Amino acid sequence: MKTNQVTMEKLVNLCKSRGIIFPGSEIYGGMGNTWDYGPIGVEVKNNIKRAWWKRFVQQSDNSFGVDAAILMNSRVWDASGHTASFTDPKMDCKECKSRHRADNLIENYSKGAVNPDTMSNEEMESYIKEHKINCPICGKHNWTPIRLFNMMFETSRGVTEENQNKIYLRPETAQGEFVNFLNVQRTTRAKVPFGIAQIGKAFRNEITPGNFIFRTIEFEQMEHQWFCKEGTDTAFYEDFKKKAWDFLVDLGFNPEHLRYKDHDKLAHYAKNACDIQYLFPIGWSELNGIHNRTDYDLSRHQEYSGKNMQYVDPITNEKYVPYVIEYSIGADRLMLAVLSEAYEEETLENGETRVVMHFHPSIAAYKVAVLPLQKNLGEKAKEIYKKLSSEFMCTYDEAGSIGKRYRRQDEIGTPMCVTIDFDTLENNTVTIRDRDTMEQIRLSVDELVDYVAKKIRF
Numbered sequence: 001m002k003t004n005q006v007t008m009e010k011l012v013n014l015c016k017s018r019g020i021i022f023p024g025s026e027i028y029g030g031m032g033n034t035w036d037y038g039p040i041g042v043e044v045k046n047n048i049k050r051a052w053w054k055r056f057v058q059q060s061d062n063s064f065g066v067d068a069a070i071l072m073n074s075r076v077w078d079a080s081g082h083t084a085s086f087t088d089p090k091m092d093c094k095e096c097k098s099r100h101r102a103d104n105l106i107e108n109y110s111k112g113a114v115n116p117d118t119m120s121n122e123e124m125e126s127y128i129k130e131h132k133i134n135c136p137i138c139g140k141h142n143w144t145p146i147r148l149f150n151m152m153f154e155t156s157r158g159v160t161e162e163n164q165n166k167i168y169l170r171p172e173t174a175q176g177e178f179v180n181f182l183n184v185q186r187t188t189r190a191k192v193p194f195g196i197a198q199i200g201k202a203f204r205n206e207i208t209p210g211n212f213i214f215r216t217i218e219f220e221q222m223e224h225q226w227f228c229k230e231g232t233d234t235a236f237y238e239d240f241k242k243k244a245w246d247f248l249v250d251l252g253f254n255p256e257h258l259r260y261k262d263h264d265k266l267a268h269y270a271k272n273a274c275d276i277q278y279l280f281p282i283g284w285s286e287l288n289g290i291h292n293r294t295d296y297d298l299s300r301h302q303e304y305s306g307k308n309m310q311y312v313d314p315i316t317n318e319k320y321v322p323y324v325i326e327y328s329i330g331a332d333r334l335m336l337a338v339l340s341e342a343y344e345e346e347t348l349e350n351g352e353t354r355v356v357m358h359f360h361p362s363i364a365a366y367k368v369a370v371l372p373l374q375k376n377l378g379e380k381a382k383e384i385y386k387k388l389s390s391e392f393m394c395t396y397d398e399a400g401s402i403g404k405r406y407r408r409q410d411e412i413g414t415p416m417c418v419t420i421d422f423d424t425l426e427n428n429t430v431t432i433r434d435r436d437t438m439e440q441i442r443l444s445v446d447e448l449v450d451y452v453a454k455k456i457r458f
């Protein structure tokens with residue numbers, strides 16, 4: 001099974017060597033928990049975002065997109081509850097001065113058997129003491145009590161000291177959707193139920209080691225808020241659980257690598273909450289969340305902004321604050337899951353091993369690689385490359401043996417390789433090699449664009 005072969009180390013190495021993802025600020029020694037997407041990675045991630053947008057905005061009746069500002073009025077975060085309680089329970093090691101999340105210490109120690117989400121801070125402290133959980137850095141057991149740290153990054157606006165005004169980098173994109181509820185409803189004349197979606201950066205001052213792009217301090221979220229009437233919320237919650245699952249399976253995920261996990265402890269405003277977990281190389285972990293947030297968000301913004309957030313039913317004239325079903329997934333976390341799921345080390349008939357990334361063709365960075373068998377076929381090959389690249393992201397490679405060139409494309413997941421040979425000059429046909437089966441067929445150059453378009457549809 002693929003997940004047995006793939007380790008985080010192998011993924012990190014492949015990503016670095018193939019231009020998928022590099023460590024952030026690398027020439028300065030890096031900066032913990034930040035990563036830069038390279039030429040292949042940026043394409044794959046953009047394709048993931050496009051696929052999500054297509055499914056949850058373009059093909060979703062009554063859903064609309066927004067792109068809200070990252071910096072928002074600080075009152076937004078008072079209303080959402082983030083200034084008061086977006087905290088992590090941290091403990092410092094008195095010996096080596098490193099800082100750790102108490103819940104992670106317990107989770108790692110118990111290998112997932114104990115769920116710290118259901119524990120109070122006092123219970124976590126006692127568990128760590130009773131089980132003598134040591135500092136993962138220095139191995140000593142000498143902890144401070146748990147202290148709560150807010151995870152929002154603070155900054156300030158204004159040029160002079162006196163003018164300073166504390167603001168935050170948003171820790172989630174969701175609030176940009178809630179504060180635009182009235183604007184979107186008014187300008188689209190949407191009737192409840194309807195949805196607002198957004199893709200954008202979020203920032204959290206996470207201190208836990210990141211596990212590559214699983215947990216970073218800067219990441220992108222893809223969030224969809226579905227506004228509905230109380231009473232219809234449970235059915236829509238179930239509906240979104242299924243939609244979120246189907247999206248992953250349609251992207252090529254093996255359903256055996258996915259599972260639903262209900263939250264053991266619900267936030268005080270939530271009626272239901274569940275994650276879809278994926279079998280990452282680090283084990284089963286949250287990939288996305290689906291939450292029934294009741295009318296909490298809009299009611300809080302009504303209270304803090306003084307604006308009436310009620311919806312007026314155009315038929316019955318009934319006024320009410322809608323309930324919200326939230327579906328939230330990290331683009332980078334999904335990228336990691338896509339990379340893990342796609343990775344395979346395949347033993348070939350001749351005994352050699354090839355690393356191949358089985359991306360869904362719509363997600364692959366390049367749809368086609370154009371490979372002339374010999375350099376003197378370059379002119380015809382470039383003509384074909386030009387034709388294809390006006391429609392799709394393509395790459396051109398004439399360096400090295402054809403076998404080596406195929407391997408390079410397999411490692412970045414290019415679904416089709418087009419080879420140009422001397423017959424191409426004679427009869428205007430090319431060979432297309434399929435990444436997964438390695439089978440080759442011969443096709444007329446005139447049929448190429450339609451052939452590729454059909455293969456990459458999502």
Ligand code: GAP
Nearest residue numbers: 172174214215216219287288289328329330333
């Ligand atoms: N608006 C709800 C919300 O933000 P969340 O469970 O905190 O909920 C939603 O985050 C998703 O965002 C997660 O399921 C995960 O995919 C992603 N995510 C959260 N924190 C992240 C981090 N530090 N790095 C990368 N992705 C993260």
